[in-house]
Amino acid sequence: MRDRGAPGDARLARDRERDGAADLTKSSGGSLFGKIWERHVVAELSDGAALLAIDRIFLHERTGAVALGSLAAAGRRVLDPRRAFCVMDHIVDTRPGRGDRTLMPGGQAFISETRRTALAAGLTLYDVNDPEQGIMHVISPELGIGLPGCTLVAPDSHTCTQGALGALAWGIGSSEAEHALATGTLRVRRPRSLRVNLTGRLAAGVTAKDLGLALIARHGAGGAKGCALEFAGEAVAALDMEARMTLCNLASEFSAMTALIAPDDVTLSYVQGRRHAPRADAWSKAAAHWRQLASDPGARFDEELTLDASTVEPMVSWGVSPAQSATVTGVVPGAAPQRPLAYMGLRPGQALRGLPVDAAFIGSCTNSRLSDLRRVAALLAGRHVARGVAAICVPGSSAVKRAAEAEGLDRIFRAAGFEWRESGCSMCFHAGGESFRPGSRVISSTNRNFEGRQGPGIRTHIASPETVAASAIAGSIADPRELVS
Amino acid sequence: MTPLTSITAVAVPLLLDNIDTDTIIPSREIRSTGKTGLAAGLFAGWRYQAPGGREPAPAFVLNQPRYARARILLAGGNFGCGSSREHAVWALGEHGIRVVIAPSFAPIFFGNCVRNGMLPAVLPAAAVHDLAQVIDADPQANPLTVDVRAQTVTLPTGRSWHFPLESEPKLMLLGGLDAIDLTLQMQQRIDAFLERDRLERPWIYLGTER
Ligand code: SF4
Numbered sequence: 001m002r003d004r005g006a007p008g009d010a011r012l013a014r015d016r017e018r019d020g021a022a023d024l025t026k027s028s029g030g031s032l033f034g035k036i037w038e039r040h041v042v043a044e045l046s047d048g049a050a051l052l053a054i055d056r057i058f059l060h061e062r063t064g065a066v067a068l069g070s071l072a073a074a075g076r077r078v079l080d081p082r083r084a085f086c087v088m089d090h091i092v093d094t095r096p097g098r099g100d101r102t103l104m105p106g107g108q109a110f111i112s113e114t115r116r117t118a119l120a121a122g123l124t125l126y127d128v129n130d131p132e133q134g135i136m137h138v139i140s141p142e143l144g145i146g147l148p149g150c151t152l153v154a155p156d157s158h159t160c161t162q163g164a165l166g167a168l169a170w171g172i173g174s175s176e177a178e179h180a181l182a183t184g185t186l187r188v189r190r191p192r193s194l195r196v197n198l199t200g201r202l203a204a205g206v207t208a209k210d211l212g213l214a215l216i217a218r219h220g221a222g223g224a225k226g227c228a229l230e231f232a233g234e235a236v237a238a239l240d241m242e243a244r245m246t247l248c249n250l251a252s253e254f255s256a257m258t259a260l261i262a263p264d265d266v267t268l269s270y271v272q273g274r275r276h277a278p279r280a281d282a283w284s285k286a287a288a289h290w291r292q293l294a295s296d297p298g299a300r301f302d303e304e305l306t307l308d309a310s311t312v313e314p315m316v317s318w319g320v321s322p323a324q325s326a327t328v329t330g331v332v333p334g335a336a337p338q339r340p341l342a343y344m345g346l347r348p349g350q351a352l353r354g355l356p357v358d359a360a361f362i363g364s365c366t367n368s369r370l371s372d373l374r375r376v377a378a379l380l381a382g383r384h385v386a387r388g389v390a391a392i393c394v395p396g397s398s399a400v401k402r403a404a405e406a407e408g409l410d411r412i413f414r415a416a417g418f419e420w421r422e423s424g425c426s427m428c429f430h431a432g433g434e435s436f437r438p439g440s441r442v443i444s445s446t447n448r449n450f451e452g453r454q455g456p457g458i459r460t461h462i463a464s465p466e467t468v469a470a471s472a473i474a475g476s477i478a479d480p481r482e483l484v485s
Numbered sequence: 486m487t488p489l490t491s492i493t494a495v496a497v498p499l500l501l502d503n504i505d506t507d508t509i510i511p512s513r514e515i516r517s518t519g520k521t522g523l524a525a526g527l528f529a530g531w532r533y534q535a536p537g538g539r540e541p542a543p544a545f546v547l548n549q550p551r552y553a554r555a556r557i558l559l560a561g562g563n564f565g566c567g568s569s570r571e572h573a574v575w576a577l578g579e580h581g582i583r584v585v586i587a588p589s590f591a592p593i594f595f596g597n598c599v600r601n602g603m604l605p606a607v608l609p610a611a612a613v614h615d616l617a618q619v620i621d622a623d624p625q626a627n628p629l630t631v632d633v634r635a636q637t638v639t640l641p642t643g644r645s646w647h648f649p650l651e652s653e654p655k656l657m658l659l660g661g662l663d664a665i666d667l668t669l670q671m672q673q674r675i676d677a678f679l680e681r682d683r684l685e686r687p688w689i690y691l692g693t694e695r
Contacts, residue, residue, distance in 0.1 A: 042671070042674050043674045046653055046656075049651065051668060051674070051675075053678055053679070053682065062570075063570065065518040069518060082691045082692035082693070083691055104513075105516070106517070109517070114518075149686075150689060155570075157567065157568055171569040173569055173571035173593055173597035174571040174597075175571060175600035175601065176596060176597075179664050179665050182665050183665060183675065185668060187664055191592070222502075222503070222562055222589055253566075255589075255592070277688075278687075282688045283688075285687075289686070429507075429512060429568075430512060432511075432512065432514075432516075432537075448505075450505050450567060451508065452511060453507065
């Protein structure tokens with residue numbers, strides 16, 4: 001463990017005080033996290049806490065109306081509605097031809113209240129059938145709302161997904177959302193820093209999802225202990241933007257406050273040209289700023305972990321926490337605790353591969369972007385899901401859905417026996433509405449396998465989209481590498 | 486917000502690790518766009534015999550008369566992980582809980598507690614187990630005293646443990662302070678920041694570019 005508080009961060013702060021406006025391209029010996037933090041400090045509070053400027057706020061219909069309603073009831077207004085966004089993603093119906101009606105009992109009130117309060121407050125709203133609607137962590141990068149170097153908060157624990165852009169993005173509660181909306185700031189305790197060095201390269205058929213699950217399985221669901229986590233190393237540099245989002249998404253399951261990946265060429269070419277991304281002169285200035293955000297060679301971290309990515313194999317969860325995962329060719333550990341096994345209907349030592357599944361789900365902010373759907377379609381082409389398997393694909397955004405359809409992916413999914421849905425969180429989580437057949441064992445590209453996550457009694461196995469596809473075809477948990485070879 | 490200085494109350498142990506917010510209040514139990522009406526849904530999946538039902542499951546601790554009027558919850562590590570929903574804290578609060586003691590908390594849940602006048606007290610796992618063991622013998626005869634100012638958890642025998650608490654959450658809890666009011670007192674600092682930042686990072690300020 002190293003000293004807390006990189007000396008370079010303090011130097012950056014001092015320089016800024018001395019010079020007034022800081023040189024945006026100066027290198028500081030600091031970490032990616034430290035540089036973004038320092039830049040956003042409005043005022044220091046006690047104990048290393050700070051009042052941090054918040055650049056972007058994103059709300060959704062599950063909790064948006066609570067925050068906006070409570071804000072209005074207190075007679076407060078949103079400081080800068082042009083930097084606050086809201087989307088209908090969590091409980092919207094994802095069946096074709098949808099409207100405000102949703103399968104969640106009482107869900108319609110959440111949608112209409114969120115719409116009313118968001119519009120009254122002047123937020124940009126991506127409504128149910130807006131062409132730009134989608135899961136917030138998919139559409140925010142897609143639209144250039146989340147940007148490298150920005151602070152972005154949302155009342156959703158997977159907001160850390162957007163740290164893949166090199167942003168400081170984290171999930172907050174409803175009261176903090178109110179605070180951010182009203183003041184444009186948050187009072188934040190400076191988290192400890194953790195760098196996860198991912199060395200080597202992923203083998204063929206192994207994905208960012210497997211990498212994240214392997215990390216969590218090794219160090220536990222509480223392993224990141226509230227740290228700001230930077231993913232670094234050869235394996236990370238080799239990932240495309242969407243795979244980086246998958247990896248950062250899983251930091252929430254690792255109990256990290258947030259995850260970040262340094263902006264590089266991959267990041268910049270992803271961001272350039274997006275709806276709300278800077279253009280022309282502003283682009284050059286922004287790009288120069290973003291390029292100096294990467295952790296400097298001397299950057300210090302409170303803790304470091306290393307994992308050799310080349311040793312990772314396709315992973316699948318066997319229990320009720322993402323940490324309870326094993327390789328797809330592995331078995332339920334002999335020392336596995338009783339309670340999760342009872343819920344999952346498994347025994348110690350039981351092989352995961354070959355376990356019959358009732359349903360397969362492709363979707364969620366972890367794995368529902370275009371690249372995910374392309375890889376799944378490549379496996380599904382010319383094949384069909386096994387008899388009796390309910391297979392569902394929910395694209396991460398309406399834009400992803402359109403792009404997939406333009407490439408004909410929807411036809412491949414449908415021909416293979418998958419339902420092809422409208423975008424949203426859908427059956428990633430159960431809000432009292434739609435679920436799988438009672439008692440179903442589901443192989444799912446989502447991020448959480450908690451008890452009841454996809455419905456009461458539903459047994460969720462989380463895995464990569466490839467593993468979901470291979471298992472859907474086999475009718476039982478399967479190793480995707482066997483499909484390719 | 487009601488200030489929390491100290492409290493003496495029955496404690497109820499629920500010593501599983503990784504209890505997530507959907508277990509604390511299942512999404513299906515969140516039926517209105519407000520912060521109230523949530524207590525009945527607290528731990529619904531464990532507390533009732535059937536999903537959506539209200540027939541108590543006798544084995545669940547919150548249903549046992551020996552833990553009646555509990556206002557302190559003892560829990561396992563990484564308590565409150567999963568969904569960021571603040572409803573988990575609102576439901577606990579509405580049920581009467583003012584303090585949760587655990588070896589560690591999920592970061593968002595920790596913040597949500599403080600914002601709602603609920604103390605998340607971190608004690609080592611061994612201490613939580615010791616406490617649970619003493620309490621389990623006779624919960625009503627072994628209430629805990631939690632003192633926010635002194636940062637201590639004390640048994641009736643006088644045996645005591647110290648928990649860490651940074652000054653910001655401590656002040657908020659002791660004063661029952663509203664964070665927004667506190668921050669708005671720094672409006673000038675915020676304005677000064679924005680004025681400078683608009684020049685340095687104009688791309689952040691959407692709708693003002695031209
Ligand atoms: S897709 Fe699932 S994990 Fe992601 S924001 Fe929606 S409900 Fe949460």
